[in-house]
Amino acid sequence: MSVSVTCDRVVKKYGDAIIIPDLSLNIHNGEFFTLLGPSGCGKTTLLRMMIGFNSIEGGAIKFDNRIINDMPVSKRNVGMVFQNYAIFPHMSTFNNVAFGLKNRKIPKAKIEKRVDEILKIVHIQDLRDRMPDRMSGGQQQRIALARAIVIEPDLLLMDEPLSNLDAKLRIETRDAIKNIQSNIGITTVYVTHDQEEALAVSDRIAVMKDGVIQQVGTPKDIYNRPANRFVATFIGRSNIIEAKLITKNLKRSILFQDGFIASLDTWNDEALSLPDESSILISIRPEEFIIRDTNDGFGGIVRSKTFLGPNTYYNIETSYEQVLEIIQTSDELHELKKDDPVNIDFAHHKINVFNADGSKNLLLGVDSNE
C-alpha cells in the first residue's frame, strides 16, 4: 500500500550547522515527486530522514497520518535506490533482489515467483543468475530498482539514481523508471540536480536551495511560472533584465532601459500595490524572444551566432549594453548576420516579472505552496 508523505516543519541539524531550517511538504499518494536543487542543498539529507538513516531534529514526517520520526528503518517499509546502486557484490541478481523478501520470511516458491516477475518488469530476466561484478551500470541500476520495489514498499526513494550513467543510457533508464513507477503506482521521491531529468520524469517538483523549498509545482508550472529568480535561472535558462514598473494609460507596464514599454494584464496584488518607478526584474527565456521587422521591442545588434541544427543561438547586445541570449528556429530566409541591427520583442504572456531582489514573482499563476 502506497502512502502519502507529509513533512511538517522539519528541521535537520548536524551539530550547530542547520541544514534544513524549517521545511514543509506534501507528497501525494502515488505521485512521482522530485527534489531538485544545487549540490549541497540538503536533498539527500531530507531523503535519508524519510527512510530513517538520518535523525529528525524538529517537526515531524508523516506517512499518511502516522508520525514516523522515531520508527526504526526496518519498520518504515521504504525502498531505496542508492546513487552508487549498492548492489551486494557477493550475490547473484536473483539473490540481490530476493534479499528483502527473505527477510520477510516469505515462502520460497513465492519469493521465486515475485522475483521473476520483477526481473521481467525491469527487463533483466536474462541476468537472473549472473553475479553483478561484470555488469554494466545500467544493468546494476535495474537490479537496484528491482530490489527496492520487489518488497512492495509504501514509499520508494531514489537518490540521483542515474548520475553514474552515460548520457544516452541516462535517458533510456530515466524513461524506464518513469514507466515502471506509473505502472505500479508507488509514491516515489526522486532526487536529482539535473533539471532536465526532473522535468522529464516528475509529476511534481520541489525546487530546493540551502535547505529551503523555493517552489513546488508541476514541471510545466515551474518552467512557465517560476516563483522567484533562483527558480527561473536554475530551471532552464533565463535572461534577467532590469526594468522599472510604471503606469501608462492606467495600466501597469514595464519600462525597459532603452525606453521600450510593454504592458501586461496578469499582475498579481503585490505588483499592483508597488509604487510607480519600482525596480523590477524581467525574466525572459531565450526562446521567448521574437525578432521583428517593425520598430516594436528594443533595439540591439547581433554580436555572435551559433548554428545548432533546428535552432540558432544569437547573442544580441542591447543599446544599454546587456548581452541577451536568444534562440530562433533556424530559417535561411530570415537568417541574421553578425553586426545586423535588430528589433527584439517577446511573447508577452510568457515572460516573468520579479520584484527588485528577485524573491517574488509579480504575475498571477504562481502558487508556491501547492
Add this chain to the structure above:
Amino acid sequence: MPMEVKICFLGSTAMNKKQRFDIWIIVSIVGLALYILFLFYPLFGILKESIINGTSRDLTTEYFKKFFSKAYYTNSLLNSLKVTSSVTLITTIVGTSLAFVMQTVKIRGRNILDIIIIVSMMSPPFIGAYSWILLLGRNGSITRFINGFTGIQYNGIYGFPGILLVASLSMMPVIYVYVSGAFRNMDISLFEASEGFGCIGIGRFLKIVIPLALPTIISSALLVFMRSLADFGTPMLIGEGYRTMPVLIFNDFMAELGGEKGFAAAMSIILMGVTLIIFLIQKYYTDKNSFTMNAYHPLEPVQSHGIRQVLAYMFCYFVVGIMILPRLVVVYTAFKNTSPSGSLFVPGFSFASFLRVFSKMGDSIRNTLVFASVAVIIIVVVGLLISYVVVRRPNRLNTALDAFSMIPFIIPGSVIGIAISISFRKPFVLTGTAGALILVYVIRRLPYMIRSISAMLRSISLSTEEAGISLGASHLKVFSQITVPILAPGIMSGSIMTWMQTTSELSASIMLYVANTRTLSISIYTEVIRGQYGNAAALATIFMIISVICLVLFFKITGKHEFNV
C-alpha cells in the same frame, strides 16, 4: 533487551540515547578490556619490574644505571644499531635495484623468482641462519672446501658478517615487495616523458624513478630497521660472541641462576624506546610524504638486449640464487644419513632424520598446527569486530581502540614474551601453558589483521550496508550476511598469511614454551643449539613444505602474485 538497531552515522549527534546502546558498544568495551588486560597490564608489569629491585622490592633506577655504566651492555646496544643499520642499508639498495630490474626488464622465470623471494620472506630468519651455518659455519661444506683447498683456517661466518648476511637476505624481500608495488603504480608515461629529455638508463633511475618511489623506499626501510632490531633468532644462532640487545635480554631473562628479571625488563624498555623512536620517524615521514600514484598505463617489463640483458639476468638470478641456496642445503641435509643418535652424519642418504623427528618431536608439529590455527581464529574474530567498530562507529572509544591496536607493531617480540611471562604467573596462570603462546601470537599478528580488514571495510560503501537495512534486515544480519561475506575472500587470504607467519614466531614464544608446548620453530632452534643438525634440517624442511602449501593456497585464493606484508 529488545534490539532497536539504528545506524549511527558520522557526526549524527541526535541519536536517541537509549537506542544508541547496542551490541557494538559491547564490542568496543570488551575490546578495550582485552587490550587493558593483555597489553597494558603486561607492559605495565615489565615497566614495574624494571624500576623495582628484585629482592628488596624498593623503587630503584639501578638497572638502568647498570646498563648505561657498563661498556659490556652499551656495546651490545651499539652492536644492535650497527648491524641493524648495515642490514637496512644493504637490503634497501639491493632490494630496490632488484625490484627495479624485475619490473622493467623482461626476465624469464620471473614468476618463479617472485615465489622464491616470497618464500624466503615467509620463512623465519633463523632457518636462514641455520642454513648458512651448514654452508659457511665452522664445519660448513663451503668452509671445509675452502680450507681444504687453500689451506687457510677460515673459522666460519659467525658474528657480525654472519648476522649481516642472514638478516639482509631475510629482510630484503620486504623491501622488494613494497618497492615493486610502488614501481607498478608508476605510469609508463613518466618514463616516456623522461626519455624525451634524454634521460635514460642509470640517470633516469636516479632522477625520476628513485624520487618517486622514495616515500615507499624509506618507509619500508624503517620497517626493516624495526624488524631486524627486534630479530632474536639470527644473532642467537649465528652471532656467537657478537651480542645484540634481544640476545642479551633473552640470556638475562632465561638464566636459571644469576639472571636478573628486573635487568632484562629494563633492557626491554630501552629496546622499546629505540623502536618507538624509529616508528615515530616512520610515521612522521609517511604522514608527510604520502602521495598516491595511479598508473593508467603501468610500467611493464620490456625485452632488453645485449649486455644490459645479460647483466639484468645475472643480477636477478644471483640474488635470488643466494636466497634459495641455503634452503636447498637444508633439504639436502635433511635427507643425509645420520648415526642412530642423530648427532653425527654418516655417508649416504636416508629418512633417518625425518623418522626421528616424527617419533620424538611429532608433538611440536602438532602444536604448531593447533596453536597457529587457534590463534588465527581468534585473530580473525577479534580483528573483524574491532575493525568494524573502528571503521563504522567512529567515536572516542573506538578511536582509542584503533590507536591501541597498533601498539604491538612497535614492541619487539622478546619484550612481549617477557611481559606476558612475568604478568601471568599468579593468580591468573598462563605462563607455561599453550595459552601463553597463543596469546603472543594473537598480540603480535592482530594489528596486521586489523589493518587489512579496516582497509577492506573502508572500500565497501556504507550504502551497501544501508541497502540491507532498508530491505528489512537487522543490523546483525547485515553484518553477517552482507559485510562479512563481502570481506570473506580478503579475510581468507589474510588468514593464510597470518597463519604462516604465526608458525614462524620465535622471539616471544622461546620465552614462554615448556616441554609440552614446543612448536616447530622452537624445536628447530633447540635442535640447532643442541647440535642435532639432522633433526633441525628435517624439521626445517617440514616447515618449508608447510609454508609453500600456504603460499600456493594464498595464490589460488587471491589469483595474483602480489601482497603486502
